[in-house]
Amino acid sequence: xxxxxxxxxxxxxxxxxxxxxxxxxxxxxxxxxxxxxxxxxxxxxxxxxxxxxxxxxxxxxxxxxxxxxxxxxxxxxxxxxxxxxxxxxxxxxxxxxxxxxxxxxxxxxxxxxxxxxxxxxxxxxxxxxxxxxxxxxxxxxxxxxxxxxxxxxxxxxxxxxxxxx
Numbered sequence: 001x002x003x004x005x006x007x008x009x010x011x012x013x014x015x016x017x018x019x020x021x022x023x024x025x026x027x028x029x030x031x032x033x034x035x036x037x038x039x040x041x042x043x044x045x046x047x048x049x050x051x052x053x054x055x056x057x058x059x060x061x062x063x064x065x066x067x068x069x070x071x072x073x074x075x076x077x078x079x080x081x082x083x084x085x086x087x088x089x090x091x092x093x094x095x096x097x098x099x100x101x102x103x104x105x106x107x108x109x110x111x112x113x114x115x116x117x118x119x120x121x122x123x124x125x126x127x128x129x130x131x132x133x134x135x136x137x138x139x140x141x142x143x144x145x146x147x148x149x150x151x152x153x154x155x156x157x158x159x160x161x162x163x164x165x
Contacts, residue, residue: 035121039114043088048073048081050118053107056091057115058160061104063096070156090114 013021036050048071055070056062062070068078082105085091090111096102107115130138146154 032122032125035125036118039118039121043114045084048077049085052078052081052085053090053111053115053118055160056105056107057112057119060106064093064103064105067105070160085111 033047037047040046040050051071052067055067059066064078064082068075071078082091082093086093089108092106092108092111094104094106096104133141146157149157
């Protein structure tokens with residue numbers, strides 16, 4: 001049976017232990033986004049720009065509609081972000097070959113360089129945390145994150161991971 005520091009049984013967490021986990025997630029997220037936020041601020045970009053850049057990088061040629069589904073934002077909000085990224089030369093928007101109404105998104109060389117810089121900062125933080133926590137904690141952390149995802153989002157997440165293989 002899995003044990004928590006202090007011998008607490010993980011199957012019977014108290015409300016206080018769950019509250020501590022929720023708070024830890026909030027503060028961890030702040031740390032996880034702090035490094036990219038510092039980079040993005042110098043460019044007058046925000047987290048929406050970062051997310052768009054990240055997922056365009058993960059799926060070059062993805063459509064605007066696919067990105068809308070992944071990010072769960074309004075079309076107006078995404079269009080505002082994409083317009084800025086295209087105007088600034090970070091994203092290339094190409095008309096679809098099969099369907100001229102579709103727009104396929106690709107990072108430019110500048111966009112790829114920015115994505116690398118943002119991801120390098122986050123990978124360094126995650127690598128350090130994973131090393132400190134150990135391999136069992138890494139696997140457990142991923143299981144917890146996946147269990148917290150809504151079923152539809154979990155399927156999308158698995159779909160993105162399958163595209164890597």
